[in-house]
Amino acid sequence: MLPVEKLSLPEKIGQLIIVRTTGYIFDHQIRYPAWEATQPQLKKWIEELNLGGVILLGGSCAEIAYRTQQLQTWAKTPLFIAADIEEGVGQRFSGASWFPPPMALAEIYNENPSLAIKYAEKMGEITALEALAIGINWILAPVTDINNNPDNPVINVRAFGDKLKTVEDLTSAFVRGCHNYPILTSAKHFPGHGDTATDSHLDLPIINHSLERLQSLELVAFERVIKEKVDSVMTAHLLVNALDSYNPATLSPKVLMDLLRKKMGFEGLIITDALIMGGVKKYASPEEIAVKALQAGADILLMPENPEIAIKSVIKAIDSGILSESRIDESYLRVTYAKQKLFGESVNSQSHSMSDIYSLEASQAVNEILAQSxxxxxxxxxxxxxxxxxxxxxxxxxxxxxxxxxxxxxxxxxxxxxxxxxxxxxxxxxxxxxxxxxxxxxxxxxxxxxxxxxxxxxxxxxxxxxxxxxxxxxxxxxxxxxxxxxxxxxxxxxxxxxxxxxxxxxxxxxxxxxxxxxxxxxxxxxxxxx
Missing domain, CATH: 3.40.50.10870 (Glycosyl hydrolase family 3)
Incomplete structure (x- = not known):
């Protein structure tokens, strides 16, 4: 892994960016052209900008296995390859295990907590194994929000329940299961997206709960997974007035540095939710968003509108004294540490295969969770x-x-x-x-x-x-x-x-x-x- 002094400033900034790409092999299969670059564009970005990683969506397991190998060959520094696989690899990539949404485990927990915890750990273990089999090394899960608002349009059944103890126990079990393998996990969406009736993909939700309420409910679940050594925490595009009445959490030093880093003691990666989402995109320009997120304490900029613009904006902010290069080095060192965990000395050090996809054990676990819930x-x-x-x-x-x-x-x-x-x-x-x-x-x-x-x-x-x-x-x-x-x-x-x-x-x-x-x-x- 390259030490800090061996990379140029633009290359170090590039390592802090993850862009979205399609899991399909050919450009004519791209389903979301506004978000997913063509192959020549993506190859150029990875090679010339030294991007830190990609987030994948769409395709079969066989396609993803090929695609992840292709992407890694383009990269000078091994890539994070992430996916929103909250319900197993099969949720996004056909052929793999597709679990019911996490709230199904809360249903089982109501009757048999120990059984639900066992299933949550098994779900994490199977998801990690199947992800590694096709080249994914960062699971953007578990959802650690407490869905205590039935009208929540975006978290809903993606949460492990609507009660604190249930969410604490099940998210922690999921992380433990994942950590049987060299893979990254991510608790989301900090400081808690469960009690909103607005989808942050579309607009900025506003939360008016008191600090005492947050400390006794929403934040407790995140404290628990942090103790469980979750590798990363994903920010939420929320305006939480008790914490910062001006900045969305993603862009708030009070939320990310003062609360998450200092008070809660989190030492892993802080990753933003997608920066093209309405909940933050309406708040500032693409140039401002990248700089503000890093100022706030984020390590990874997920899906900026254009990585070239993001990198240029950060360099401009450093040149003008708004941002320091030492701040970039802090995040780059965290990225380096995380990649060392994943790859050791070689991107090809992992020894998993397609035979790990949808095993008899995985099929049985999916069926049991469905039937029990x-x-x-x-x-x-x-x-x-x-x-x-x-x-x-x-x-x-x-x-x-x-x-x-x-x-x-x-x-x-x-x-x-x-x-x-x-x-x-x-x-x-x-x-x-x-x-x-x-x-x-x-x-x-x-x-x-x-x-x-x-x-x-x-x-x-x-x-x-x-x-x-x-x-x-x-x-x-x-x-x-x-x-x-x-x-x-x-x-x-x-x-x-x-x-x-x-x-x-x-x-x-x-x-x-x-x-x-x-x-x-x-x-x-x-x-x-x-």
């Missing part, structure tokens, strides 16, 4: 139909990776007489006034950029009307327990229902097996259970 009620099982409707409601028809024509949510009801219908939640009116037996499946959870957590007023009206008719045979809710609670408080208690935190195909299969009282493994080719 699932709930059901009403007069189960649902009755078969001869000419029934399978009303599948999704949030976004054009971005629905967990559902296609061979998914269990479609194929299993077909074998029981419920034919395929798929709608987004804004087009429910087209299925009104039908007299056919109807199975309702709703896929809904809090997600970034969605802007809200629950049902639209229009969909609520539709469902309330549906509850008064006699054709609704059963309901399955995938994703949000808050949406499930709305249904249970409004629909007749006799209607059969199942709730699953997961939305992936295996969650669909398990839920529908409960609903129809089926056993065995579903055979896609045969079109029924074996």
């Amino acid at each position: 699932m709930s059901r009620g009403g007069n189960i099982p649902i009755q078969n139909a001869s000419e029934g409707i399978n009303l599948v409601v999704v949030e976004d028809l054009l971005n629905c990776e967990y559902l296609d024509r061979s998914s269990p949510a479609i194929t299993i009801p077909q074998t029981r007489g419920y034919h395929r219908q798929v709608f987004d939640e804004y087009n429910l009116f087209s299925v009104q006034n039908t007299q056919q037996p109807l199975l309702l499946q709703v896929f809904l959870r809090g997600n970034p950029f969605r802007g809200r957590a629950g049902l639209t007023p229009e969909s609520q009206k539709f469902y309330l009307k549906l509850f008064t008719e006699n054709n609704l045979q059963g309901v399955v809710i995938y994703g949000s327990p808050y949406v499930k609670n709305w249904f249970l408080s409004h629909m007749p208690k006799s209607i059969p229902w199942v709730f699953s935190y997961g939305q992936m195909p295996i969650a669909q299969e398990l839920a529908l097996k409960f609903l129809f009282n089926l056993s065995g493994k579903f055979d896609i080719v045969k079109g029924d259970f074996l």
Whole structure:
């Protein structure tokens, strides 16, 4: 690893920047061109700017394994390769283990804390192993926020619960599991994004809680994972008035230096949340954001709008005396230390392979967590139909990776007489006034950029009307327990229902097996259970 004096100032600054790139191999596969550079541009940035790392999104495990090797060959200094894999590697990269969202473990914790802790540790261990197998060395998890606001549109089920003790125990267990392998972890989003009704991807949330409240709740969970030796802490784009009534936390020395570094004693990497997000982008120009984040105490600038502009802005700030080179050296040394942990003397020192992806042990863990966190009620099982409707409601028809024509949510009801219908939640009116037996499946959870957590007023009206008719045979809710609670408080208690935190195909299969009282493994080719 290169010592400080062997790199130029621009190269040291470059090491403090992580840019986003696609996991797909070819430029024509890029899905987010505003955020993901072309291959020639990215190669130029890595080679000439000596960037510290990349964050990946999209692609299969096989593609990512190739892509990470490619990226490392472009780099003079080994790269951080990060990913938001809060729900396992399969959440972002197809083929790997895809766990239900962390709040599923809170459901298990309510009944059996020790079992939930065991699962959280196993989830961390499997995620770390599979990440390393495809070249990812920085897990941007666990979410350490306490989701104590049911209307939170962005954290929601990504949190390990809505109670402090639950979040403390489960996030700590996840970190312990990850640390069975040489990989970095990240507690996010400091100082706590759980009690907001605004998505910081879109705008700047404002938190007005007292300092006493923060010290007794939100900050405690972060203190616990810091004791567990979490490698990094990710900042939140929040205005927390009790800490700093002027600067968002990401740009606040009071939050990052005075609180996190000095008072809480955190010595690892401080990484910003993405600097292109509305919660900070609206606050300052791209040139100002990079400088202000480093002044505040951040070590890693995640996804600045343009790394070349960021580096030039920091150099200009040093030349004008706004920022010191010694401040850059502090962060560069932390980066060097973290990379030494990952790579030792060689970027090729890790000995994991694709055979580590989705092992029998991993498959069993996913299935057990899904089954243990699932709930059901009403007069189960649902009755078969001869000419029934399978009303599948999704949030976004054009971005629905967990559902296609061979998914269990479609194929299993077909074998029981419920034919395929798929709608987004804004087009429910087209299925009104039908007299056919109807199975309702709703896929809904809090997600970034969605802007809200629950049902639209229009969909609520539709469902309330549906509850008064006699054709609704059963309901399955995938994703949000808050949406499930709305249904249970409004629909007749006799209607059969199942709730699953997961939305992936295996969650669909398990839920529908409960609903129809089926056993065995579903055979896609045969079109029924074996």
